[in-house]
Amino acid sequence: NAGVTQTPKFQVLKTGQSMTLQCAQDMNHNSMYWYRQDPGMGLRLIYYSASEGTTDKGEVPNGYNVSRLNKREFSLRLESAAPSQTSVYFCASSELGFGTEAFFGQGTRLTVV
Amino acid sequence: AQSVAQPEDQVNVAEGNPLTVKCTYSVSGNPYLFWYVQYPNRGLQFLLKYITGDNLVKGSYGFEAEFNKSQTSFHLKKPSALVSDSALYFCAVRGSYIPTFGRGTSLIVHP
Numbered sequence: 001n002a003g004v005t006q007t008p009k010f011q012v013l014k015t016g017q018s019m020t021l022q023c024a025q026d027m028n029h030n031s032m033y034w035y036r037q038d039p040g041m042g043l044r045l046i047y048y049s050a051s052e053g054t055t056d057k058g059e060v061p062n063g064y065n066v067s068r069l070n071k072r073e074f075s076l077r078l079e080s081a082a083p084s085q086t087s088v089y090f091c092a093s094s095e096l097g098f099g100t101e102a103f104f105g106q107g108t109r110l111t112v113v
Numbered sequence: 114a115q116s117v118a119q120p121e122d123q124v125n126v127a128e129g130n131p132l133t134v135k136c137t138y139s140v141s142g143n144p145y146l147f148w149y150v151q152y153p154n155r156g157l158q159f160l161l162k163y164i165t166g167d168n169l170v171k172g173s174y175g176f177e178a179e180f181n182k183s184q185t186s187f188h189l190k191k192p193s194a195l196v197s198d199s200a201l202y203f204c205a206v207r208g209s210y211i212p213t214f215g216r217g218t219s220l221i222v223h224p
Contacts, residue, residue, distance in 0.1 A: 004156070031210060040122075042216035043157075043203065050210040058211065090156055098207045099145045099164040104156035 002026050006091050006105035013081040013112045021076040021108050023091030029103070030096045032074035033058075034066060036087040037107075043090070049074055051096065081112045115140040115208045119215035126194045127223050134189040134218045136204030146187040147205040147212065148178055157203060163187060174198070194222045 007022045025032065034046040045058030047066040055066050063085060065077045074093075078085060088109050092102040116139045126132045138144055145164055149157040161172025168180045178189045189202060199222045204215040 033211070035214075040216065043214040045211060045213075048211055092157075092212075094212070096210070098143075098209065099162065101147055101159040101162055102149075102157075102205075102212055103159070104149075106156050107154075 004091055004093055004103050004105040006089075006108050008108060009106065010109050011111070013078075013110065015081060015083060015112060017081050018077065018079050019081065020078075021089055021091075021110075022073070023075065023105060024073045025091075025093040025103070026072065027093060027103065028071070029093035030071070031094045032068065033092045033094075033102065034064075034074070034076045035090045035092065036060065037090060038087050046076065046089075081110075083112045086110060086112045115206050115213050117204050117206050117213055117215040119202075119204055119218045121218050122216075123219045123221065125221050125223065128196050129193055132189075132191050132194045132198070132220065132222070134202050134204075134220060136187045136189065136215060137185050138187060138204070138206045139185065140206050140208035142208050144180075144182075144185075144187075145207040146178075146180065147207065148172065148176070148187075148189050149203045149205060149214075150174075151201040151203065151217070153200075160189075160202075194220075196222045196224055198222050 030051045033048040035043040049068040052071045091105040094102040147162045148160040163180045
């Protein structure tokens with residue numbers, strides 16, 4: 001099983017450029033999440049989708065948008081990239097129940113210059 | 114609101130010695146607690162979880178964690194550390210749709 005697949009794995013953007021990070025899961029999970037990981041900051045939630053058709057802001061949503069395309073796919077868009085968005089981005093998925101663990105993709109390392 | 118604290122940025126231990134990585138939590142309602150491990154340039158991998166029942170939870174790779182309700186703690190333990198255990202460890206709590214993660218503790222096991 002592929003689990004959670006993120007594309008691309010690496011990306012370099014110029015300030016002001018836009019891009020979409022793709023995420024797909026094959027575990028039939030209802031919930032999907034986007035986190036960013038920065039040194040000393042741990043994981044911070046950007047957006048999440050509790051179930052297909054819903055999306056909500058997390059802790060650090062500014063500068064990002066998301067689309068829950070279907071149950072499998074949850075994309076993250078940077079409309080106008082800024083150097084502060086240089087980070088490693090992780091997509092995750094889980095079942096709805098609070099006692100269920102999350103499954104993570106391999107991450108996208110994004111550098112904005 | 115829910116939160117997790119990992120008070121140590123780094124834990125150093127000699128191979129063969131026991132290890133403990135600390136975690137305390139705050140959540141309203143029943144605590145669902147998790148530990149994850151992250152190896153370099155990889156995503157997080159699930160290690161173990163506490164939902165209910167026995168306070169000592171066993172997980173992957175010989176790790177276990179002890180839930181203590183009165184101290185609101187969920188410390189990760191292993192009786193005998195391996196060099197290959199060196200990684201970044203995250204504690205997480207889930208009292209809603211959103212898992213909340215701690216800042217992570219870097220475990221370094223010295224040969």
